[in-house]
Amino acid sequence: MDVLNRVVEPFHRGAPPEPQPATGFYTDTTVCIGCKACEVACKQWNQLPADGFTWLGDSYDNTGGLSATSWRHVKFIEQFPVDPTPAEAAAGADLIDPGRWLMMSDVCKHCVTAPCQQACPTGALIHTEFDNVYIQPDICNGCAYCVAACPFGVITRSALDGHAHKCTLCYDRQRDGLVPACAKACPTQSIQFGSISELRDRARERVARLHEQGIAGAYLYGDAPSTTYSELHSFYLLSDRPSVYGLPDAPFNPWLRMKGDYVRAAVCGLAAIAALLPMLLAR
Amino acid sequence: MHSGYADRTITKAPNWHGLVALDTLFNNMTTGLFLVAALGELAAPALFAEVARVAYPIALALLLADLVCLVLDLGDPLRFHHMLRVFKPTSPMSFGTWCLTVYALPLTVLGLLSILPTHTLDWLRRPAMILGLLPALGTAVYKGVLFSTTAQPGWKDARWLGGYLVTSALLLGAAQLLLLCGVTEQREAAGALRPTLELLLVLNAVILGLLIRDVRATLARAYESTRLSELALLVVGGGVLAPLYLLAVGRPIGLTVAVLLILLVALLVRRVIVRLPHLLPGGRGPGH
Numbered sequence: 400m401d402v403l404n405r406v407v408e409p410f411h412r413g414a415p416p417e418p419q420p421a422t423g424f425y426t427d428t429t430v431c432i433g434c435k436a437c438e439v440a441c442k443q444w445n446q447l448p449a450d451g452f453t454w455l456g457d458s459y460d461n462t463g464g465l466s467a468t469s470w471r472h473v474k475f476i477e478q479f480p481v482d483p484t485p486a487e488a489a490a491g492a493d494l495i496d497p498g499r500w501l502m503m504s505d506v507c508k509h510c511v512t513a514p515c516q517q518a519c520p521t522g523a524l525i526h527t528e529f530d531n532v533y534i535q536p537d538i539c540n541g542c543a544y545c546v547a548a549c550p551f552g553v554i555t556r557s558a559l560d561g562h563a564h565k566c567t568l569c570y571d572r573q574r575d576g577l578v579p580a581c582a583k584a585c586p587t588q589s590i591q592f593g594s595i596s597e598l599r600d601r602a603r604e605r606v607a608r609l610h611e612q613g614i615a616g617a618y619l620y621g622d623a624p625s626t627t628y629s630e631l632h633s634f635y636l637l638s639d640r641p642s643v644y645g646l647p648d649a650p651f652n653p654w655l656r657m658k659g660d661y662v663r664a665a666v667c668g669l670a671a672i673a674a675l676l677p678m679l680l681a682r
Numbered sequence: 683m684h685s686g687y688a689d690r691t692i693t694k695a696p697n698w699h700g701l702v703a704l705d706t707l708f709n710n711m712t713t714g715l716f717l718v719a720a721l722g723e724l725a726a727p728a729l730f731a732e733v734a735r736v737a738y739p740i741a742l743a744l745l746l747a748d749l750v751c752l753v754l755d756l757g758d759p760l761r762f763h764h765m766l767r768v769f770k771p772t773s774p775m776s777f778g779t780w781c782l783t784v785y786a787l788p789l790t791v792l793g794l795l796s797i798l799p800t801h802t803l804d805w806l807r808r809p810a811m812i813l814g815l816l817p818a819l820g821t822a823v824y825k826g827v828l829f830s831t832t833a834q835p836g837w838k839d840a841r842w843l844g845g846y847l848v849t850s851a852l853l854l855g856a857a858q859l860l861l862l863c864g865v866t867e868q869r870e871a872a873g874a875l876r877p878t879l880e881l882l883l884v885l886n887a888v889i890l891g892l893l894i895r896d897v898r899a900t901l902a903r904a905y906e907s908t909r910l911s912e913l914a915l916l917v918v919g920g921g922v923l924a925p926l927y928l929l930a931v932g933r934p935i936g937l938t939v940a941v942l943l944i945l946l947v948a949l950l951v952r953r954v955i956v957r958l959p960h961l962l963p964g965g966r967g968p969g970h
Contacts (some may be wrong), residue, residue: 409764476686501686514833520776521761522768540764541757543696544775547959551831552694561757579871587801632952645687652840657831664823664844671852674881677720678856679725 405661409521409538421530422573423509423632424582425598427605428644429617431589433459433473433502440584441471444569448559465505467557467564471581476501476643503635503644504581504590505564507532507553508621512629515545517556517654523563530595531568531632539563550628550650568633591654595632602636614638627651695959701755703953706825707854708748710847710948713822714855715741716789720811720818722859726874730859733868737859742793745786756796774831778824781817786813809964822851829955836900836958842892843955849889850948853882864934872937880929883944887922890951895897897958904961913954921947 441447448469455461458475465472479498513532516524523538524545534545534554539562545554554565569579577583591598599622609617616638621631628650641648650661719737722730753762766783770776788810795803795810826844829837837843858880863872894901901910920943928940 405760406763409761409767474687476684478684478686517772518775518831520768520770520773520779522770523764538761538764538767539758540761542765542775543698543757544773544828544832546694547696547698547832547834547837550693552692555694556697556757563757581850581958639686639791640688642688643686645690645692647692651833651838652835653831656841657772657774657827660830660841660844661823663842664826665819667842667845668819668823668848668852671849671882671885672717672721673854674885675721675852675878677881678718678722678874678878681729681870682724 401455414530418530419528421595421632422568422593423531423595423598424506424568424579424592424633425602425636426504426506427589427591427602427636428501428503429588429609429638431473431502431504432587433475433500434586435473436460436584436586437504437581437590438462438469438473440470441566442469444572444580445470445567449546460598465507465553465555467559470506470564470566472505474501474503474505474566474645476503476639478639491537501639501643504585504639505645506581506633507568508551509566509568509632510629511624511632512652512654514548514550514652514654516544517652518548520544523634526618527568527570529568529570529573531570532565533567533570534563534565536564548653550647552652581596587673599634602634605636609636609638625649627655684896691835691962693835693959695834695962696832697960698755699960700953701751703949703956705755706847706952706956707945707949708744708751709825710822710851711854711858711945712741712748712789713818714851715744715858716785716792716814716818716855717822717852718855718859718888720792722871724811729868729871729969730875733859733862733866733871736862736866738789738792738796740758740862742789745782745789749782749786757775774824774828778821778828781820781824785814785821785828789818810880817897819848821970822848834959835962836897836904836955839896839900840893840955841896842889843896846886846889846893846951849882849886850951853879853886853944854948856882858946860937861873861941876929876932876937883922883926883929887918890917891950895958897955900958900962903953904958913950916952917947921951 450468455463458477460475462469462472480496509531516532519544521538521540523535525533527533541556541560543556545563546556554563556563573580578592582590602619602622606617606619618637619634620637620641621634624630636642715737719734723734753759756762765779769780788968791806791810795807823844826847830840830843856875858878860872860875925940925943928936
């Protein structure tokens with residue numbers, strides 16, 4: 400019976416929940432202090448195992464990246480001049496660029512048109528009623544196509560259970576009317592959770608304020624769709640190039656090229672069948 | 683100033699290795715053998731019906747080997763049937779799974795009919811051949827598109843990968859059928875197959891050239907130039923020129939060697955393609 404259940408159960412479908420207003424994260428990197436409370440809260444709430452501890456020699460980043468067991472990853476970027484030249488030193492401290500820290504709590508981008516969801520052959524990857532990207536853990540069979548499809552390098556197949564894992568945007572907490580654990584724990588409101596339209600308004604006001612304060616390089620990443628990628632339901636306020644934060648400068652949805660690739664392959668297949676003519680015409 | 687994470691590979695490689703390289707080979711060997719044998723039998727039964735009877739059980743065995751590779755490469759092989767929960771044409775993997783499933787049915791019928799001692803059910807052969815053609819072509823077509831529809835370095839640029847794999851499938855099919863003609867002593871069929879195989883070798887080499895043009899930047903990042911030169915020599919010399927020469931000479935042992943060279947180089951090319959994103963710095967990523 401157990402075997403029969405294993406075979407039949409994945410084919411059962413319940414009624415989908417009623418759609419809700421879209422929710423997401425707005426991460427303001429200019430106020431992130433790199434405390435990693437989000438990483439800890441995420442691990443604790445989602446009962447994710449520890450990854451061990453390794454000194455990576457990469458500033459304060461000893462997490463290394465998002466993985467099947469780390470759904471939040473705080474990045475540290477030290478932008479400091481190596482050494483002032485004697486002339487700069489002689490000219491006085493005011494002229495020397497003091498440098499800056501950039502910190503960013505990275506997470507799944509919950510893309511509106513998500514390549515991982517488009518790739519998934521089992522239907523395990525879905526958009527929830529909150530329009531967040533979610534992996535159904537009882538359905539995923541670990542094919543890893545979502546891993547290959549994600550342009551942000553978010554999803555990872557676990558060596559423990561063989562399934563793909565990533566941020567759920569605390570689907571369970573949202574269902575109970577709670578704020579996701581990372582946003583709840585963030586002490587500076589760098590990670591903000593809420594209705595995506597409200598978050599976008601708030602983020603645009605913040606960018607305008609930063610521009611007024613002379614931080615001309617501040618901009619939003621992923622708040623609006625581009626010609627090659629949809630908007631993100633986890634978007635960022637950045638103050639340097641996206642690649643500096645480990646984000647693609649111009650994300651590209653691989654599915655934009657799928658039709659053309661199919662056409663090329665089919666034409667080549669027909670050309671190869673035409674090459675069989677000498678054999679097919681022999682009698 | 684510190685450029686942060688700018689020099690890192692952002693994407694994570696999916697940890698697809700030897701089994702996936704074998705899967706792409708078996709996929710192309712089974713579909714190619716079936717397509718060439720079935721088209722040959724449908725168009726010229728007097729010439730190809732005998733050798734096709736040997737080809738179908740072999741194509742079925744290759745399909746089973748392919749399915750074993752596909753299942754074992756899953757993170758959770760006991761959930762392989764979850765692939766059949768949905769049909770998602772937007773997912774090349776879902777499309778391919780269904781093509782494989784549909785292709786397996788007529789091929790199983792043909793494979794069993796070919797080994798049965800009785801000929802009473804032979805009326806089923808022709809419909810099974812016809813029904814198998816389209817799903818077999820779909821099975822050969824999807825695999826390259828699956829790789830090129832990803833965000834992985836190299837694969838994402840490989841616009842001609844689908845074209846390469848599908849022409850390679852027909853090439854491998856013709857090569858295997860030529861070998862079977864030798865084993866079953868079908869000299870006339872072998873004579874008709876040789877010019878076809880030569881044409882397919884040239885066509886496949888042209889499309890491989892287009893594919894290499896697509897991925898040359900990633901190849902240069904993944905391999906040292908001397909290694910790349912060795913690979914080019916092996917692929918062009920061993921996989922194209924030597925087989926063309928041996929086919930032109932036409933001696934039986936030479937034909938066997940030509941077919942083996944085509945098979946070995948086909949596996950080599952697939953191995954290089956499958957490994958490509960994994961060879962780049964940071965390609966494995968954490969959690970693997």
